[in-house]
Amino acid sequence: MADAPAVVVENLEKAFGETKALDGIDLQISEGTILGLLGPNGAGKTTAVRVLATLLHPDSGHAEIFGYDVVRQPAEVRTLIGLAGQNAAVDELLTGRQNLRMVGRLYHMPASEVRSRSEELLERFELTDAAKRAVRTYSGGMRRRLDLAASLLNRPRILYLDEPTTGLDPRSRADVWQMIRALVHEGTTLLLTTQYLEEADRLADQISVIDNGKVIAEGTADELKSSTGGQVVEVRVTRAADLDRAVAVLSSIGDAEAARTDDQVATVAAERGVASVADAAEALRREQLDVTDLALRRPTLDDVFLDITGRVADETPSSNGDRPSGGRGRRGERRKARQ
Ligand SMILES: Nc1ncnc2c1ncn2[C@@H]1O[C@H](COP(=O)(O)OP(=O)(O)OP(=O)(O)O)[C@@H](O)[C@H]1O
């Protein structure tokens, strides 16, 4: 697109005491597209969203929304954005309809417009039947949908969704995904934070992977996947106690080091494709390891994260002391999947 990008973020920094929540991140979002900001707990996603929503002052760096500076022109920025925060910002005691009306008043929208827009959004998010009930009686999925509706009340040109499906069951998650796609179809620009690699893969046009306040990789899902270097052999052991041995076995079949991806699963780059699976099967048999699954598969974004950081995405750096120094192909510096 020839137009200036909807969002430009340059070298943004924000520290809380010793913690560098944002350590110089750069982002760009083209109008009408979804940027997935993907990272584990504590990566800095919410901090980035709060800065872009003018709720938090950065220490340094620069961020613009449709040409307006988030620090110098916060009022202009606020008229352009909608935010559905990580914790649904709905009032438990009010009904769904009352919540939307209240948000409309906060935006100083004319009462008649608030009424019609609220009804339209209640309908769209399948909340019309529940609109008269207090929100405390709503399910988690209904709260999310109401929060999403509230964030759209003022027809924002850009919408920030901070982990919109965390805690939802697969069905509700799929519903939210569908609603997000419809918004983009109508031209809304979206910044979506997520810890779900699958979610970024399904929804985002571009993905920025962040970790410890830094962008550590960026590109489309396909670019990120191909940058990990092709297919992987995946083994699921019958007993979690055997995982260490399985990792050693997989590491022995080629040059690549194997890694564990959960309690019972280990993976290694399939350097020889299908032949690597045969090698793995033979080596596992020799070691008399019981496995429930052995497969060749395309890399997922989990592999991308593991490849870049040396740890799986849901494993917080502090959870086991120092970050592991091993891991296959761990790289210290930021990497661009797209050249
Ligand atoms: N107000 C604050 N005061 C002190 N530390 C903070 C504050 N807000 C965030 N942090 C710290 O900054 C880092 C980044 O936090 P942030 O909430 O941006 O992460 P996140 O990626 O949104 O994580 P999650 O997936 O858990 O929501 C964390 O180490 C967090 O503890």
Ligand SMILES: [Mg+2]
């Ligand atoms: Mg967060």
